[in-house]
Amino acid sequence: MRTPIVRAAALGAATLMIAAGCGTDEEVTDDAAAPPAEAALTLVTGVYPLEWLAQEIGGDSVAVVQLTEPGAEPHDLELTGRQIAEVSEADIAFYVEGLQPAVDEAVDQEAAETALNVADIVELRPATGAHGHDEDDDHGHDHDHGHEDEDDEHAEEDGHDHDHGDYDPHFWLDVELMTETAEALAERMGEVNPDGADQYQEGAERVTAELATLGEAYESGLASCEHREVVVGHTAFTYLTEQYGLEQIGVSGVDPDTEPSPAQIAAITDIVNERDITTIFTEPLMPAATADTIAAETGAQVEVLDPLEGVTDQSPGDDYPSIMLGNLDALSTALACE
Incomplete structure (x- = not known):
């Protein structure tokens, strides 16, 4: 069995390669506040991995509205009237169908034309x-x-x-499915804001590289286990x-x-x-x-x-x-x- 020191060394390279492209918890909190007026587009979502993708791909040009409060159980989310309005007003409603019934309902009623449903991108x-x-x-x-x-x-x-x-929504634990989702999100962002299309594509490429590094770490780290x-x-x-x-x-x-x-x-x-x-x-x-x-x-x-x-x-x-x-x-x- 490898010791904690050896395991830390084995993961160290992946950590260093990933760290440069990662957001911070402080950034998540800040972006969950009122969207900046200068943002080229607004995206609303209800679960952290989708928020992370949007922030990493969109950067400062995308205002990401998180519907779930920090520390709250996302499955139990109930939307306020203000949050439903945020879903309605966003340029992109980014969600995974089946995860949060309240979000599903709000999207169906208020944002069917702007929705980007992960269930339509990857095979759940x-x-x-x-x-x-x-x-x-x-x-x-x-x-x-x-x-x-x-x-x-x-x-x-x-x-x-x-x-x-009928389907498990926790797709984000598979980095390959996250890669597919990142590419689709960058494409949709570019359609909404053509002036930022190149930036979003570059963001997706950075995210894809981070996800590939994670996948390699998992393949190596779990290859031989008792x-x-x-x-x-x-x-x-x-x-x-x-x-x-x-x-x-x-x-x-x-x-x-x-x-x-x-x-x-x-x-x-x-x-x-x-x-x-x-x-x-x-x-x-x-x-x-x-x-x-x-x-x-x-x-x-x-x-x-x-x-x-x-x-x-x-x-x-x-x-x-x-x-x-x-x-x-x-x-x-x-x-x-x-």
Whole structure:
């Protein structure tokens, strides 16, 4: 097993390459305030990874309005009248359908002509239930391999994914899908503001390079591990685990508000004991009580794995790239990667 010092060295090059192009948490807070009058276009969104993309690609010429308050759970967002007006008035309403019902409704009613829906850009994965698989599967594997009809049927039956519909919106944990989204966003920005098209294209190229560096770090860091199981509070990590050949084991389904039953907790506890799993992951915006219960029963440790739905004091970084690298470090430690 590599030591923390070795892991830090392995991630150091990626951190240095990414740092020059990254925004800061302070910038996120500032941009969430009133849009500057000199901005060439205004973009509204409701989740942090899309905000990060817009800021990195658009720079000072784009005013990014974030609908979700810092530290708030984005799935639970309810819009005020003022926020609905911001959706209506924005040049681009940038969102991923199924993530935030209030945003979906506001876009449908107020911004259908200006909407840029990530679900129309990338192929979203079917939503998974508790354990990261269909409820009828007793083996605890993440079986979300594109069998959409089967997974959709079970999603409806188990009732865990009602907020998200049939698809998992957490696409941003796959850097390749983020790259596709960045390119589409730059193109749309250029259509809205042709004078800035070259700038937006350059911004997208910088973001693409950062994402490629992250992808290389993940490929290297997770290539050789003693364990492949990732036990999480809710199955928000399918895009990450599928991309790198890991096995997601979720206590709840993709909806973080779904309370796990005692039977679900007992099933996960048995899996952790049977497979000698050493780490239970919780999230910054999610209570750790269930993870603590399982850890107490199994002797496992509780660590943070961030689904990047927002930036908080508990996040392992202060922006998208640094949080992704923090997640990689947490995974490589938990899975005993070389």
